[in-house]
C-alpha cells in the first residue's frame with residue numbers, strides 16, 4: 001500500500017490541490033463514522049485512505065468489541 005503522506009498529487013485527476021486531514025470516514029461495512037487521517041482532493045473530491053487510516057479504524061473497532 002502507498003504511503004499516504006508522500007502523496008503530493010491526486011492519483012485520480014493529477015491535481016496538487018490536496019490536503020492531509022483528520023475527518024469522519026464512514027465505514028462501508030458497518031455504517032459507522034470514524035475520525036481518521038485521510039487525504040482529500042479539493043478538485044475531484046476523492047478521499048484517499050492509507051495504512052495509517054486503516055490502523056485507526058481498527059483501533060475504533062477493537063474498542064467497540066470491548067464495549068459490547
Ligand SMILES: [Zn+2]
Nearest residue numbers: 010013041044
Ligand atoms: Zn483529484
